[in-house]
Amino acid sequence: MTILKLLIISLTAITLVSCSTTTEPVPPPTVERLLINSSSDLGYTMEIYADAAVDVGYNPLYVRVKHDGKTLNDVHMVVVPDMDMGMMHHSCPVEQPESAVSDKDGFYHCAVIFTMPSTTAWKVGITIHDHEADTTITVHVPISVATSGNVKTIKDASNVKYVLTLLNSPWKVGMNDVTVSAYRTVDGFDYTPVDNASMKLEPTMPSMGHGSMGNIDPVSTGNSWYTGKVNLTMTGDWQYALTMTTADSQTISTAFQVVAK
Numbered sequence: 717m718t719i720l721k722l723l724i725i726s727l728t729a730i731t732l733v734s735c736s737t738t739t740e741p742v743p744p745p746t747v748e749r750l751l752i753n754s755s756s757d758l759g760y761t762m763e764i765y766a767d768a769a770v771d772v773g774y775n776p777l778y779v780r781v782k783h784d785g786k787t788l789n790d791v792h793m794v795v796v797p798d799m800d801m802g803m804m805h806h807s808c809p810v811e812q813p814e815s816a817v818s819d820k821d822g823f824y825h826c827a828v829i830f831t832m833p834s835t836t837a838w839k840v841g842i843t844i845h846d847h848e849a850d851t852t853i854t855v856h857v858p859i860s861v862a863t864s865g866n867v868k869t870i871k872d873a874s875n876v877k878y879v880l881t882l883l884n885s886p887w888k889v890g891m892n893d894v895t896v897s898a899y900r901t902v903d904g905f906d907y908t909p910v911d912n913a914s915m916k917l918e919p920t921m922p923s924m925g926h927g928s929m930g931n932i933d934p935v936s937t938g939n940s941w942y943t944g945k946v947n948l949t950m951t952g953d954w955q956y957a958l959t960m961t962t963a964d965s966q967t968i969s970t971a972f973q974v975v976a977k
Contacts, residue, residue: 749765749766749767749778749823750765750766750767750768750769751763751764751765752764752765752766752769752770752777752857752859753857753858753859754857755855755856755857755858756855757853757855758853759783759784760781760782760783760844760846760853760855761781761782761783761855762779762780762781762842762844762855762857763779763780763781763782764777764778764779764840764842764857764859765777765778765779765780765823766778769862770830770859770860770861770862771830771833771861771862771863771864771866772830772831772832772833772861772862772863772864772865772866772867773829773830773864773866773867773881773882773883773884774827774828774829774866774881774883774884774897775827775828775829775830776825776826776827777795777825777826777827777828777840778823778824778825778826779793779795779813779823779824779826779842780818780821780822780823780824781793781818781822781824781842781844783846783849787818787822788818788822788844788846788848789817789818789822790816790817790818790847790848791816791824791844791845791846791847792816792844792845792847793812793813793816793824793826793842793843793844794812794842794843794844795810795812795813795826795828795840795841795842795843796810796840796841796843796905797810797828797830797838797839797840797841797859798838798839798840798841798856799832799835799836799838799839800836800839801835804904805904805905806904806905807904807905807907808828808829808830808831808879808907809828809829809831809879809881809897809899809907809909809940810826810827810828810829810907811826811827811828811939812826813825813826816847828840829867829879829881829897829899830861830867831867831869831879832861832867833861833862833863833864834859834860834861834862837858837859837860838858838859838860838861839856839857839858839859840856840857840858840859841854841855841856842854842855842856842857864884865972865973866881866882866883866884866972867879867880867881867882868880868881868970868972869901870968870969870970871968872962872966872967872968873966873967874966876900876901876966877900877901878898878899878900878901878910878960878968879897879898879899879901879907880896880897880898880958880960880968880970881896881897881898881899882894882895882896882956882972882974883895883896883897886977887948887954887974887975887976887977888948888976888977889948889949889950889951889976889977890947890948891930891945891946891947892945892946892947892948893943893944893945894917894934894943894944894945894946894956895934895941895942895943896915896917896934896941896942896943896944896958897940897941897942898910898913898915898940898942898960899940909939909940910940910960910962911936911938911939911940912936912962912963913936913942913960913961913962913963914933914960914961915933915934915935915942915944915958915959915960915961916933916958916959917931917933917934917944917946917956917957917958917959918931918956918957919931919946919947919948919954919955919956919957920954920955920957921949921950921952921953921954921955922953922955923952923953924950924952926949928946928947928948928949929947930945930947931944931945931946931947932944932945948976950976951976951977952975952976953973953974953975954973954974954975954976955971955972955973955974956971956972956973956974957969957971958970958971958972
């Protein structure tokens with residue numbers, strides 16, 4: 717057998733092996749989110765998505781912007797929720813989008829701490845600057861907010877109002893991470909993160925008359941958030957008694973009700 721024939725046979729074998737092991741590329745999984753609502757004005761459409769139905773408390777939201785049906789991936793955005801109570805309006809704490817560039821699915825990420833359920837619908841005002849068209853526009857998207865016990869709005873002795881939020885969690889028997897957010901209300905549309913307070917959190921089971929050991933009080937991690945740990949020793953209804961002392965020595969107290977399963 718000539719060297720040329722051996723070379724041809726070898727190349728043919730390599731080609732067959734290569735073909736047999738070639739696999740089609742797997743597309744990335746599609747992110748499935750719940751469309752909460754959308755509104756349009758002057759050719760611009762704002763779509764608000766969430767991971768689940770929106771309720772009182774901390775809600776990550778995802779906003780998609782379209783202009784004449786085309787998804788916009790480069791806009792500056794400001795999100796301002798508004799609750800119309802007839803005689804007055806107020807907003808709530810918001811984590812604004814950090815980037816003017818959307819993710820690969822066309823979403824801008826933000827989060828809203830809704831402080832009360834819908835009596836009338838909340839309207840989420842979304843103001844964008846469309847860089848391509850050099851246009852600024854605001855579109856209001858109505859949102860229904862279900863009730864929950866995850867937010868407490870309380871005042872200190874000097875009449876300053878604070879919004880304390882317990883991050884919802886599937887509470888289980890054993891050690892649990894606990895996360896609390898704290899905002900100071902400047903006015904009805906201005907909320908400042910509280911990052912320099914101290915917190916004490918005590919879990920108790922009122923029906924059984926006991927608490928638990930091994931708990932770790934929440935400490936600041938920045939941008940309003942405090943994290944700690946709670947030890948739930950049995951299933952049933954628990955109460956988290958939370959006391960926060962601010963940097964200027966104002967103390968406020970409240971309690972959250974949770975269920976361990």
